[in-house]
Amino acid sequence: MIDIKILREDLEGIREGLAKKKFECDLDRLLELDKQRREAVALAEEKRAAQKAANQAMAKLPKGSDEFQAKLKEMKVLAGEVKELESASKEVNEQWKSVLLTIPNVPHESVPVGKNETDNQQIDTWGDVDALVSEHAVAHYDIPWFEQKIDFPRGVKVTGAGFPFYVGDMARLVRALIQFFLNEAAAGGYEEVLAPLVVNEASATATGQLPDKEGQMYSDQNENLYLIPTAEVPVTNFFRDEILEEKELPVNRCAYTPCFRREAGSWGKEVRGLNRLHQFDKVELVKWVHPEKSYEELEGLRKDAESLLQKLELPYRVLLICSGDIGFPHAKQYDLEVWAGGQKRWLEVSSCSNFTDFQARRANIRFRPQGGKPEVVHTLNGSALAIPRVLAAILENNLQEDGRVRVPKVLQPLYGGEFIG
RNA sequence: GGAGGGGUGGCAGAGUGGCCGAAUGCGCCGGUCUUGAAAACCGGAGUGCCGCAAGGUACCGUGGGUUCGAAUCCCACCCCCUCCGCCA
Numbered sequence: 302m303i304d305i306k307i308l309r310e311d312l313e314g315i316r317e318g319l320a321k322k323k324f325e326c327d328l329d330r331l332l333e334l335d336k337q338r339r340e341a342v343a344l345a346e347e348k349r350a351a352q353k354a355a356n357q358a359m360a361k362l363p364k365g366s367d368e369f370q371a372k373l374k375e376m377k378v379l380a381g382e383v384k385e386l387e388s389a390s391k392e393v394n395e396q397w398k399s400v401l402l403t404i405p406n407v408p409h410e411s412v413p414v415g416k417n418e419t420d421n422q423q424i425d426t427w428g429d430v431d432a433l434v435s436e437h438a439v440a441h442y443d444i445p446w447f448e449q450k451i452d453f454p455r456g457v458k459v460t461g462a463g464f465p466f467y468v469g470d471m472a473r474l475v476r477a478l479i480q481f482f483l484n485e486a487a488a489g490g491y492e493e494v495l496a497p498l499v500v501n502e503a504s505a506t507a508t509g510q511l512p513d514k515e516g517q518m519y520s521d522q523n524e525n526l527y528l529i530p531t532a533e534v535p536v537t538n539f540f541r542d543e544i545l546e547e548k549e550l551p552v553n554r555c556a557y558t559p560c561f562r563r564e565a566g567s568w569g570k571e572v573r574g575l576n577r578l579h580q581f582d583k584v585e586l587v588k589w590v591h592p593e594k595s596y597e598e599l600e601g602l603r604k605d606a607e608s609l610l611q612k613l614e615l616p617y618r619v620l621l622i623c624s625g626d627i628g629f630p631h632a633k634q635y636d637l638e639v640w641a642g643g644q645k646r647w648l649e650v651s652s653c654s655n656f657t658d659f660q661a662r663r664a665n666i667r668f669r670p671q672g673g674k675p676e677v678v679h680t681l682n683g684s685a686l687a688i689p690r691v692l693a694a695i696l697e698n699n700l701q702e703d704g705r706v707r708v709p710k711v712l713q714p715l716y717g718g719e720f721i722g
Numbered sequence: 723g724g725a726g727g728g729g730u731g732g733c734a735g736a737g738u739g740g741c742c743g744a745a746u747g748c749g750c751c752g753g754u755c756u757u758g759a760a761a762a763c764c765g766g767a768g769u770g771c772c773g774c775a776a777g778g779u780a781c782c783g784u785g786g787g788u789u790c791g792a793a794u795c796c797c798a799c800c801c802c803c804u805c806c807g808c809c810a
Binding site: 376 | 780
């Protein structure tokens, strides 16, 4: 959530920043509630202080004395007033908090203003797309043996659409990708964690999935738990309600997890094959950093993700996401899109973002500056990488005339072979 | 799942209705002493909210309730431990 103190001081600045995003939010109502809240708190605390003082005087009177009895009558009235003022203060505080949770993060000044994804800026490319043009290139889902190795019909039978089985050497290739990504992350200084795949409401609220995006997550209504849409949720929440030492920062971690997304209402032709699934595997990088370093760290994070595509020899482009396409909790976001030569499309395989203090404030993750008061940290995360679309690109870009697919060199030792198909 | 026990400050651990934001010990920070260190002694130290400040207020697992007054009594929930059952 945003810093209410900054909002009080610079309403128009925040309003301007948020206007660039596509989310609806009512700053005037928030500010009005903030004012009401402060008044209500002051009133309740004043009355409460009077009650406490009177109570202390009363404790010294002999119980059952006339004086005590008279005082008691007075105190009952005061107690009623305190109760009333406190419940009023509590109520307005809850309203204030719930509105505050609907205010998105303010985009960084370097984020281009735009309406939607067509306004995203391509800031870099790597690799030669034209070199991959060949007549026999096909979409991965049109490779003749595709369904033998990535079995969608069986997935439909067992679960539903978007939950394929990976079979045989394809399962092994997926495992090789996971292993490769984790090895690279570890070499880059990210400590590996194996995280819960199910989280509670507080965790989902802290990272910004709730209260607004229930449609994205599978949930267990009985237990009030959610299947994670990304490792970002459990991993970021690792330090929820904790205070880190300044010298510990930055903390860098990586996690492999399956990810579960309902993708309600977004099923269509663009999403055949591996392009969009309800369950997919991903390695995620997460950083907790000093506020002054977060934009610098974002560049490093992006480079770490990019290096994976380079090592896999997959051409990609880097997009700086515009204000209209950027997510609710994000201050700045880069997407990496890999070239899929069969579909002749760019596929998003990574999103690297700086959330500044937005998630950390919701999650109450702080650090203690040298001898000072705790301050909110900044959090970042980036996919490194989402596996099905990387796999799609490998299948399409590396398809040979003989119908087999060449496995990228760096994966061969982990995969245990040179070809698949 | 059944039966019992328990959740108090960084940790350990007192506290069963007002004198408790909370004893004591350990650990931590600063100082005295010392050539230096240890020991000893002295002092300090939680987090949030309201307030320009002085200060006020909240927080003893969480949320309700009883009471003039709750860490302390009542209810619900969460979590941990022990035993039994079941299971990888």
